[in-house]
Amino acid sequence: MTSSGLRERKKEATREALRHAAVTLYREHGPQAVTVEDICAKAGVSPRTFFNYFETKDEAVLSIDVSPSTVLRQILERPASESPLQAVRAVFAARFAEVANTETFRERTLLLREHPDLTPRLTFANRAFQQAVIDGIAQRTGLGPGHIYVATTAAATFAGNRAALMCWQPGSGPDLVTLLHQAMDLLEAGLTPPPPE
């Protein structure tokens, strides 16, 4: 099924090696100072091969390994009683719970904090994923993907997602899923300001 043997496994191994090498080097020297050649040297493949796996240098570091169609399906599978925001929240929370403790994900989050310039490139690397969320909300509501409600809600869920990521400090403070729920609670409450102390 997933792996008809050696070929698939090897491919996944190289992909992971490239990811790991890229994240490590990015954190060590900063995104500017790392070349594709460096990454490949560390991962033990030819530079040309890098671009068989990723479209962009950044993608190795920033892309999430989730197929858009899976995300779409997960959103549609949530109970119809949930609002779009609640449905997406549940999907995001499940995803965060899965990856929050993985080494790569924690490293990536630290990298984003150290180099905020990467944030826009993160949203670019995950544009297919974001489109899936838009489609999911559109289908749940029966509205077109160009409707203001769909656009606003989708963008707001990304906002909550990013906010949780930016506030997260792996190792100390609230865990990532908690932060995501806090952010989503704020969105559901219309972003009412918190009481002053």
Next chain:
Amino acid sequence: MTSSGLRERKKEATREALRHAAVTLYREHGPQAVTVEDICAKAGVSPRTFFNYFETKDEAVLSIDVSPSTVLRQILERPASESPLQAVRAVFAARFAEVANTETFRERTLLLREHPDLTPRLTFANRAFQQAVIDGIAQRTGLGPGHIYVATTAAATFAGNRAALMCWQPGSGPDLVTLLHQAMDLLEAGLTPPPPE
């Protein structure tokens, strides 16, 4: 001041010529197909000169000319009775009202719709602006810029902003300021789904 005459005027002229050439060519052939050399040929300057004016090819098309400190001040000047979301909404609305009818802004919006890939680069080009909003919200609430409320609210206002832009169709349908208010109303209402027809 803006004085010393010719030199300053000429500089502003080339900057504008480059901007105009870039936007025109982007719309005509698509971002991919336009080279810096093309833009410079049309603007009548050497390719090297382009990078004296802009750091990136895209910047000529996407950058907005608004100082972060102005935005911060405008946010802080809103009445204290307003929630952060309301204050930022007012500032954005004023800005949109100013530029919605300018040729360049309309062209740029159409470009963004035709080539959504540009969106992340837009947020990159305006990252200083976004930081100003974060600081403004932090100062209005007295919370640190790393607080989850600040992060979520700031990101949500960008979400509303982007949603309005993406839904806007210059020339037909609701105008940009109206769309912005619709998006912000949705955020204030906690993104409650609209009644099914």
Next chain:
DNA sequence: GCGGTTTTTGCAGTCACTGCAAATATGCAG
């Protein structure tokens, strides 16, 4: 017109990224 300053330009170089075709590795049928 004449120095001092700013702006433009050419040049050489680095690096991300692409298409193409040869080399290599894998899967499988016989």
Next chain:
DNA sequence: CTGCATATTTGCAGTGACTGCAAAAACCGC
């Protein structure tokens, strides 16, 4: 085990964004 079909890796050559540097040209005040 062997040879064939297919998938993957690699080298190579090329495009184009972007940078630093130093010479040339334009501008400014005198």
